[in-house]
Amino acid sequence: MVGMATAAESYVLAIGTKKGLWLATSPDRQEWSFTGPHFLMAEIPSIGIDTREGRTRILVGVRSPHWGPTVAHSDDLGATWSEPEQGAIKFPEDTGAALDRVWQIYPDAESRPGVVWAGAEPISVWKSTDGGEHFELNRGLWDHPHRSEWGAGYGGAAAHSILVDTVGETVHVAMSTGGVYRSLDGGTSWEARNKGISAYFMPDPNPEFGQCVHKIAADAAVEGRLYAQNHHGVYRTDDNADSWNSIAEGLPADFGFVMLTHPRRDGTAWVVPLKADGERIPPDGKLAVHRTDDAGNTWTRLSTGLPEHEYNSVLRDAASVDTAEPAGLYFGTRGGAVYASADEGATFREVASHLPDVLCVRAAVVAGA
Amino acid sequence: MSCASGRQWWPVPEILLLLPSVLQPLAGGQSVLATPADGPVTVASLLDAVAVDYAVLGRRLRDETGALRRFVNIYIDGDEVRRLHGLDTEVVPGQEVLVIQSVAGG
Numbered sequence: 001m002v003g004m005a006t007a008a009e010s011y012v013l014a015i016g017t018k019k020g021l022w023l024a025t026s027p028d029r030q031e032w033s034f035t036g037p038h039f040l041m042a043e044i045p046s047i048g049i050d051t052r053e054g055r056t057r058i059l060v061g062v063r064s065p066h067w068g069p070t071v072a073h074s075d076d077l078g079a080t081w082s083e084p085e086q087g088a089i090k091f092p093e094d095t096g097a098a099l100d101r102v103w104q105i106y107p108d109a110e111s112r113p114g115v116v117w118a119g120a121e122p123i124s125v126w127k128s129t130d131g132g133e134h135f136e137l138n139r140g141l142w143d144h145p146h147r148s149e150w151g152a153g154y155g156g157a158a159a160h161s162i163l164v165d166t167v168g169e170t171v172h173v174a175m176s177t178g179g180v181y182r183s184l185d186g187g188t189s190w191e192a193r194n195k196g197i198s199a200y201f202m203p204d205p206n207p208e209f210g211q212c213v214h215k216i217a218a219d220a221a222v223e224g225r226l227y228a229q230n231h232h233g234v235y236r237t238d239d240n241a242d243s244w245n246s247i248a249e250g251l252p253a254d255f256g257f258v259m260l261t262h263p264r265r266d267g268t269a270w271v272v273p274l275k276a277d278g279e280r281i282p283p284d285g286k287l288a289v290h291r292t293d294d295a296g297n298t299w300t301r302l303s304t305g306l307p308e309h310e311y312n313s314v315l316r317d318a319a320s321v322d323t324a325e326p327a328g329l330y331f332g333t334r335g336g337a338v339y340a341s342a343d344e345g346a347t348f349r350e351v352a353s354h355l356p357d358v359l360c361v362r363a364a365v366v367a368g369a
Numbered sequence: 370m371s372c373a374s375g376r377q378w379w380p381v382p383e384i385l386l387l388l389p390s391v392l393q394p395l396a397g398g399q400s401v402l403a404t405p406a407d408g409p410v411t412v413a414s415l416l417d418a419v420a421v422d423y424a425v426l427g428r429r430l431r432d433e434t435g436a437l438r439r440f441v442n443i444y445i446d447g448d449e450v451r452r453l454h455g456l457d458t459e460v461v462p463g464q465e466v467l468v469i470q471s472v473a474g475g
Contacts, residue, residue: 041474064429065440065473065474066429066438066440066441066470066471066474067392067429067430067438067441067470068428068429068432068438070428083425085424085425086424086428087428087433090433091433091434093433093434096434097434098432098433098434098436099432099433
């Protein structure tokens with residue numbers, strides 16, 4: 001059966017919400033068995049599923065409004081959770097800063113086992129070499145001269161996207177607000193890379209930095225090709241972010257938060273358009289995913305299986321793809337519904353309903369049935 | 370009161386930190402943590418001492434700059450420390466320090 005995991009594999013779906021984490025497993029991406037809520041009454045804005053080194057480690061950014069943020073991990077699909085005594089992410093004393101929220105947990109490539117990156121609020125990037133148990137602050141970005149001019153989006157000031165190339169030297173980070181920054185030396189030094197991305201809300205709509213880039217994703221096969229969902233504007237770069245060009249034509253709206261790319265196939269990406277600035281709902285209240293298979297030259301509207309009316313938005317990390325063939329596509333809404341597709345978005349089914357606001361969704365093919 | 374050797378001894382003065390139920394798992398299931406003190410100590414020092422044995426508990430109460438988290442309230446004899454001298458407020462042996470989370474939320 002196409003899309004069926006092998007006998008030694010299954011699928012894991014992790015749903016981070018405003019009030020806890022739900023985990024689900026499935027042998028076929030059709031029927032899901034849920035556990036949760038884990039971390040009840042704490043928000044889960046970030047999840048990383050690390051399938052390297054022969055294990056499935058689920059890392060979660062946990063943030064209690066009362067008891068603060070932390071990073072926890074589970075190696076047994078949520079049966080037990082661990083967190084380091086002193087915390088996985090802790091600002092050095094000389095910064096005078098305190099962690100507010102972990103927005104991104106990004107397991108690095110298979111060739112760099114143990115390396116996990118994190119993006120956080122206040123705007124900061126972190127790197128772990130022990131599987132996400134302890135992170136070190138990236139000083140190059142923390143001490144960047146632009147820092148005093150970076151701003152906060154509505155959800156806070158954070159580094160929310162981290163992409164590392166196959167070699168491990170080129171790192172792209174996106175932040176709200178600040179835009180895209182690139183390092184060509186593994187994260188030692190950083191330069192703003194926003195040429196072509198509009199900041200229409202600023203006096204100079206084409207500044208070097210200050211853009212409100214909502215999410216970036218890397219093309220699966222074409223080196224140097226990235227996609228960006230901006231605060232108004234959908235863009236592609238083919239030159240490693242030296243310049244960006246609009247690929248919004250053909251979309252019903254150029255606003256949104258999500259940007260996903262295919263795990264293997266070049267040119268394929270997904271967005272979930274929202275009408276903005278005044279409404280911030282799916283256009284006409286009709287929720288749809290849009291997919292391109294030609295790097296943004298054309299878009300296909302995908303809504304089979306989605307409700308006729310849906311007025312909730314989909315947040316930047318509330319969407320994910322798995323690595324199966326065909327790829328699975330998953331996303332959740334601020335209304336607590338989670339939709340899953342086992343055929344790259346051609347058809348969806350609602351796999352969870354009436355959860356708290358969905359903040360983060362991650363899915364993976366994992367060993368073990 | 371005397372010990373087996375016949376020498377006179379006195380109970381070590383302590384400050385009691387009372388924890389809400391949600392935090393008790395981080396203190397080995399205890400609802401009260403007793404910290405020896407032979408004189409006044411600041412709330413900050415008291416929390417430092419608690420964090421030596423219960424680091425995760427310490428991180429739930431204060432961030433890495435040492436600031437009390439926004440929705441964590443600490444009371445001494447009915448007064449919230451923010452209305453006293455914050456974490457520099459002194460507490461003396463025999464007093465109880467009460468941790469209560471704000472009822473904020475939605």
